[in-house]
Amino acid sequence: xxxxxxxxxxxxxxxGICGAIxxxxxxxxxxxxxVSIAVGFVGxxxxxxxxxxxxxxxxLMVSVEGRAFxxxxxxxxxSLFVALVHLVSGGTRRRWRYQ
Numbered sequence: 280x281x282x283x284x285x286x287x288x289x290x291x292x293x294x295g296i297c298g299a300i301x302x303x304x305x306x307x308x309x310x311x312x313x314v315s316i317a318v319g320f321v322g323x324x325x326x327x328x329x330x331x332x333x334x335x336x337x338x339l340m341v342s343v344e345g346r347a348f349x350x351x352x353x354x355x356x357x358s359l360f361v362a363l364v365h366l367v368s369g370g371t372r373r374r375w376r377y378q
Contacts, residue, residue, distance in 0.1 A: 286344035293341060293348055294319030301357020306365050318357045323349055326356025 282290075295312050298319030330337065330352050339351040 282344050282346065286346070289343050290346065290348060291316055293343070293350070294323065294353065297350060297353040298322060298357050301354045302361050304354070305358035305361030307361070318360060319353055321360050322355070322357025323353035324356065325360055326352030326354070329356065329359075 295316040296319070298315035298317065299312075301322050302315060302318055327337075327349055329335075330349075337347075337349055337352070340347045340349055342348075
């Protein structure tokens with residue numbers, strides 16, 4: 280099964296948007312849209328694995344050229360992945376300044 284360049288670009292944009300939302304929920308990370316794409320794909324893998332392990336249904340799936348991409352599980356998985364990375368690495372400590 281092959282995918283066209285247009286289909287691949289659409290999947291990359293969808294993964295980037297899901298990764299950006301997941302990064303915002305999980306505490307944010309440095310990097311730009313390419314990091315969001317990577318986090319979106321890792322989140323899709325992690326979220327789908329967790330959903331399968333807990334026997335949860337696949338919600339909000341997008342099909343691009345016959346390939347399904349789990350929007351909701353990608354966002355949930357990306358936010359868990361970013362939170363886990365922050366937990367392991369110590370995260371960034373922000374000092375809030377009230378004026």
